[in-house]
Amino acid sequence: MIPNVLSIAGSDPSGGAGIQADLKTFGALGCYGMAAITALTAQNTRGVSGVHIPPPAFVGQQIDAIFADVTVHAVKIGMLASPEIIAVVAERLAHHGAQNIVLDPVLVATSGDSLGGPGVVEAMVRHLFPLALIVTPNGPEAAAFLQRPEPRSVGDLEMAARDLQALGAPHVLVKGGHVAGADAVDALYDGNVVRLFSAPRVETRNTHGTGCTLSSAIAAYLARGFGVGDAVAAAKEYLTQALRHSDQLQVGSGHGPVQHFWNRPATP
Secondary structure, three states: OEEEEEEEEEEOOOOOOOHHHHHHHHHOOEEEEEEEEOOOOOEEEEEEEEOOOOOHHHHHHHHHHHOOOOOOOOOEEEEOOOOHHHHHHHHHHHOOOOOOOEOOOOEEEEOOOOOOOOHHHHHHHHHOOOOOOOOOOOHHHHHHHHOOOOOOOOOHHHHHHHHHHHHOEEEEEEEEEOOOOOEEEEEEEEEOOOEEEEEEEOOOOOOOOOHHHHHHHHHHHHHHOHHHHHHHHHHHHHHHHHHHHHHOOOOOOOOOOOOOOOOOOOOO
């Protein structure tokens, strides 16, 4: 059986992040991808120049349409630009009994552009942390949730994961891509132990959509029956290889995308 995975996220017309990255990841990892669009962005590899937010009720209508017709094995949540949309997404997912929810709290694009409005952080903690199986913030996002400086060491990552888990999410993965070092280290806390995931840092400017790709890969592996820790390990390996093979692509002049289909034979 091919699992069905739903992305609830914003659209990136350049294809490297958002629902476009999610759908590529789902397909690359053997899942059928679906998407409920929470925002339309005008962006490319150099930055975000515009954002259009649909009415919250319409976001909920998209989610209802999927669950009314399709068995959903996992859900990845990305960009949610307003507290109102967050509340609707949470209410509809709870109504439908959604399982294997991966929350990637997208607050800032790779380019540095803000993607979250006032009240988004508080609304995510209130409405989505209790629903999510795992929350996957990067360093700056963890700092925004905890209202303290960004993690600068592996010890900081571990502490941030513990403190964020206490806010209500069963599992928290704090990504360490912003922490200096030869290896990229992420910290997963499940309420009992911290597990570290390390991979050699890939030197590339093609980092557009890495957070989207990792979280959607976790959702895909959860949908395929992996436990949380194994899903994180497999997703990190998938992303590492996607970064290593990103120079196969020639997309844009800024932060380019990763190669989502590195595991497929190259065409002549």
